[in-house]
Amino acid sequence: MVAYILDWLSLAVRWLHLLAAIAWIGSSLKYVWIDNNLRKPPQWKADKGIKGDVWVIHGGGIYEFQKYNVAPEKMPDVLHWVKWESYTTWLSGFLLISVVYYSQASSYLMVSDGIISSPWMAVAAGLGFLASIVGLYEILIRTPLVKSGPLFACAMALLLLVASYIAFHLFAPRAAALHMGAAIGSIMSGNVFFGIVPAQKAFLKAIENGQPPPQARAEFAKLRSTHNNYFTLPVIMLMISNHYPVVYSHAWGWLLVVAIGVISAYARHYFNLRNQGKSKPHILVVVAIAAVLLITLARVTSSTVALSDAANTVTDEQMMAVVSSHCSSCHAVVPTQPGFVAPPAGIVLANAEQVRAVSDRIMTVAVQSQYMPLGNMTGMTLEERQTLGAWLQRQ
Structure with a gap:
């Protein structure tokens, strides 16, 4: 009876998690696309404090998106906050990993000859792993490395590589890959909770008090949003990785999941640049070559069982x-x-x-x-x- 209830609960939570993730990631991609496609507005708009605009035809109508340097002369009566998609995604994801992995740790989270000897230790390790990765990211983003995109990207790749190595030695391979996805998802939701929303609240409070908005804080929030944009493709790959043992069950699975993440993030970079009017097709060539080399290397180095000649x-x-x-x-x-x-x-x-x-x-x-x-x-x-x-x- 318990297993039957868990199955239905897993289905319901997974459904909610998927719907929330589609809403959040779709919204994130959309707003970054708008930001990257903003063009210099006509002078009459600039005089009203509009930084840029972009026009879109969709659903049988024409839409205009515009961004202000600071704020409109009169604030609207209704201002929509894009945050609950993130919170719902994280909460449903945490509930899902609890229902599937933590409530059945001996079956899904542990390995028989692993270093973790009991289900409660496995659950504690999972929670500690997620909290540690978010904490290390929050420390890293506050260092001078964040001023250089390439350097910060390298630092993040190294952090995730070490984290992946640890995860694959603590948990069963499929659970390890899912925990890497959960860790990145937690970083992304943490960006919203710890950085973006507080900055937005400070922004609005300054406007209400007739003071200049804290520009540095707003730019830092924008940087967090940009990080989330680059995390999007890797986190989606990791969250569906449980269907592909060719990745997580490889002897170097801990390296494969990070390598695929880096490659997909670099592919995202191409589209971000293109939306800004900068075409660099060589990025896609590099991505394609790297993907083929990775797949080939994974095949060559895959562990095999010697089969009987008889x-x-x-x-x-x-x-x-x-x-x-x-x-x-x-x-x-x-x-x-x-x-x-x-x-x-x-x-x-x-x-x-x-x-x-x-x-x-x-x-x-x-x-x-x-x-x-x-x-x-x-x-x-x-x-x-x-x-x-x-x-x-x-x-």
Whole structure:
């Protein structure tokens, strides 16, 4: 009954998290796009304090966006705040990681031979990891490094690389990749909570009191917003990474997730520059080459299990003995593994025919990457993986 309720709760929270993230990231991308596309306004607008404007046709109508140097002569009666999308995304994301990973730490968060020996320690490590990354970012953004975009980007890449290495040695690979995504998402939401919204409140208070707005604080808030823009593509990749063991289950998974993040952030840089009227297509060439090299390197360096030369000697009975011991408790019509009310991905492995139908997938996640069973909770040995792989070889 508990597993059944957790499944529905996970679905509801994941749905909310996805909707909130679409609203937040879409809003973030939109406003950065507007900022980058602002053009010098006509003089009559400049006389009213308008810094720039951009015109858009959408939904059967023409829209005008304009940005003031400070504020309009008369403040509007209704001023919309773009913040609840961020808060809802973070809160629903934290609830989701709690429902899926923290409430089922022994199944999803821990590895059987890892350095963390109990579920409560794993949960504490997860919470500490997220808080530490946000704290280190908040320290880093207050250093002189922030004055140089390239230097700060390098510092962030190094921080995330170290964080990823730690995460992949603390948690199960899939949980490690998700925690990297959660850490970056927490940084982004922290930018809104700790920097952007307080700066906006100070801005409005100064206007209400007839004082010059704190320009330095407003520019710092804009910098945080720009950082969020570059984090957008990496965080999306990390949040869907749980579907791709080819990344997180690699022996160098901790390096792959950061490398993909850096490449995607650099691709984002191209579009930001283009929206400012600066075309640098060589960035996309570099991105494409780097992506191909990374994929090739990941393939060449992937860890593999040496398969038996006597593949034809492995019988269906031997193979099913391995599957029954290590796979069928989850991949059954009615799973017996606690925490599961339905077979993962709808895959049932009750007989040889069903195993043959998904043999390529099993070869990837159970034999080559050794990701399954989750956290190797059943203690699947290398010899058993070789037996299973030898049988799959001839299918």
